[in-house]
Amino acid sequence: MSRYRVIVNKSTVPVGTSDTVRIRVKQILAKRGQSIPFDVVSNPEFLKEGAAVGDFLKPDRIIIGTDSAKAQARMRELYEPFNRNHERTMFMDLRSAELTKYAANAMLATKISFMNEIANIAEQVGADVEMVRKGIGSDPRIGWHFIYPGAGYGGSCFPKDVQALARTATRYGHEPLLLNAVEAVNERQKGHLYELILRHYGDAGALRGKTIALWGLAFKPDTDDMREASSRRLLAQLWEAGARVRAYDPEAAEEARRIFGERDDLVLCDSANEALEGADALVVVTEWKQFRSADLAQVRARLADAALFDGRNIYSPGDAEEAGLAYYGIGRGRSVRVH
Numbered sequence: 106m107s108r109y110r111v112i113v114n115k116s117t118v119p120v121g122t123s124d125t126v127r128i129r130v131k132q133i134l135a136k137r138g139q140s141i142p143f144d145v146v147s148n149p150e151f152l153k154e155g156a157a158v159g160d161f162l163k164p165d166r167i168i169i170g171t172d173s174a175k176a177q178a179r180m181r182e183l184y185e186p187f188n189r190n191h192e193r194t195m196f197m198d199l200r201s202a203e204l205t206k207y208a209a210n211a212m213l214a215t216k217i218s219f220m221n222e223i224a225n226i227a228e229q230v231g232a233d234v235e236m237v238r239k240g241i242g243s244d245p246r247i248g249w250h251f252i253y254p255g256a257g258y259g260g261s262c263f264p265k266d267v268q269a270l271a272r273t274a275t276r277y278g279h280e281p282l283l284l285n286a287v288e289a290v291n292e293r294q295k296g297h298l299y300e301l302i303l304r305h306y307g308d309a310g311a312l313r314g315k316t317i318a319l320w321g322l323a324f325k326p327d328t329d330d331m332r333e334a335s336s337r338r339l340l341a342q343l344w345e346a347g348a349r350v351r352a353y354d355p356e357a358a359e360e361a362r363r364i365f366g367e368r369d370d371l372v373l374c375d376s377a378n379e380a381l382e383g384a385d386a387l388v389v390v391t392e393w394k395q396f397r398s399a400d401l402a403q404v405r406a407r408l409a410d411a412a413l414f415d416g417r418n419i420y421s422p423g424d425a426e427e428a429g430l431a432y433y434g435i436g437r438g439r440s441v442r443v444h
């Protein structure tokens with residue numbers, strides 16, 4: 106008798122993919138004249154970039170989609186070492202498992218876009234979104250995760266998965282109003298840092314010949330990934346306006362060289378301080394920990410125009426004002442201008 110096989114699909118795939126795989130495998134086996142018992146299992150991964158090993162070794166949940174008791178037993182045996190302290194495995198049907206992965210990322214993306222929408226409202230009404238964030242985050246029904254406003258989400262998962270889930274819904278005749286709004290808000294938010302820069306300088310023409318220091322290129326800390334990163338939108342806007350950029354990222358410099366090549370209006374620096382040399386203003390795009398401890402008085406002393414654009418709200422407006430900087434954050438009420 107042929108040995109039983111389990112085909113495990115760990116990828117993020119459209120709902121119905123596992124069924125398609127099962128049909129295709131059966132067709133191939135039939136063409137070959139073979140009879141091999143098998144089951145297809147959906148086992149989506151939930152690994153964060155920069156923390157994938159830890160997430161794998163200590164998963165908060167293990168999602169397994171299967172309609173086979175035999176496959177369920179085999180997967181339970183496989184994951185037994187990860188369930189020693191408490192049961193983390195959740196069994197469900199194939200399509201529910203496939204949808205769970207998309208739904209999880211779409212929910213997180215929704216929280217980010219929601220907070221960015223609130224941040225934009227805060228700017229208009231003169232509120233501070235950081236105070237709002239603390240006010241709503243203390244509600245246990247909402248919690249603290251993924252309610253930090255910023256320059257928009259990027260990376261390989263959230264943009265792709267929100268769009269893919271929206272396409273799936275459309276294909277089945279459902280108009281995904283919320284998912285489309287989540288993506289629309291995020292796309293708009295990626296241009297907000299440039300809007301703040303224009304608010305300070307008056308118009309794009311005033312940027313010609315300026316040198317902007319950019320701290321952070323990756324879409325998030327602890328990775329060199331620049332896929333869908335907010336920095337890419339900002340760089341394109343600054344270059345179009347005729348500005349030069351001196352950029353520093355602890356990990357993403359080589360990726361930036363691969364993407365942009367050599368160009369006269371981009372200098373990739375070896376340190377945050379080096380990026381400030383000859384710069385007129387500073388823009389913080391990625392919230393690397395080392396940026397949080399910056400001496401704002403020294404930053405002020407090195408910037409010709411004494412302007413700080415904080416795309417991740419890692420600095421206090423009061424501290425920036427005390428250092429003599431014109432401070433622009435995300436949703437921090439009216440921007441602090443120093444006269």
